[in-house]
Amino acid sequence: ETGVTQSPTHLIKTRGQQVTLRCSSQSGHNTVSWYQQALGQGPQFIFQYYREEENGRGNFPPRFSGLQFPNYSSELNVNALELDDSALYLCASSLGSHAWAEAFFGQGTRLTVV
């Protein structure tokens, strides 16, 4: 059984640029959620994808967007990067989008915006 994998592990971008982060869900899981974790804080929900559709969104601006592919893998895109976007981005997969589904996380992508 393959766990959740994310790429890249580290990334440095310049303010104003765009970035794409990738996530492969755990085998058999059809739902992917993305979280942003600032230093010293708990992860904050960005959005969730289920059956290739956005299925819920946290308090993040539209320049945060995503995709889910037929194999359930997902991308997180951030446009017009700001310094405050520097954070650890975590992807989680689950079987189903309901509240009682257990979530499993990848190792994260650490994004630094300079």
Next chain:
Amino acid sequence: GIQVEQSPPDLILQEGANSTLRCNFSDSVNNLQWFHQNPWGQLINLFYIPSGTKQNGRLSATTVATERYSLLYISSSQTTDSGVYFCAVAYGGSQGNLIFGKGTKLSVKP
């Protein structure tokens, strides 16, 4: 929305000591998970425990859903237990996304 509070925020132990971490939540939940975040940032699943008691080796957890709290017990702590422990909940109105507490940072000294 639902509030999740973890205590204590920081905990320093000598190797071999026992500890109890607490998670309070402000409303009924369908999902409660405990995670250990390792130094590289990965969240490791410890327990899926919306109610009841579970044990896994030196770790155990209890959730009393009617009183809206969960406890994580670590016995005979080891230096490898160091890191940040997060409690996260989900409920019907959260569409499955997890709401995290701020974590408890545990340091186990040799």
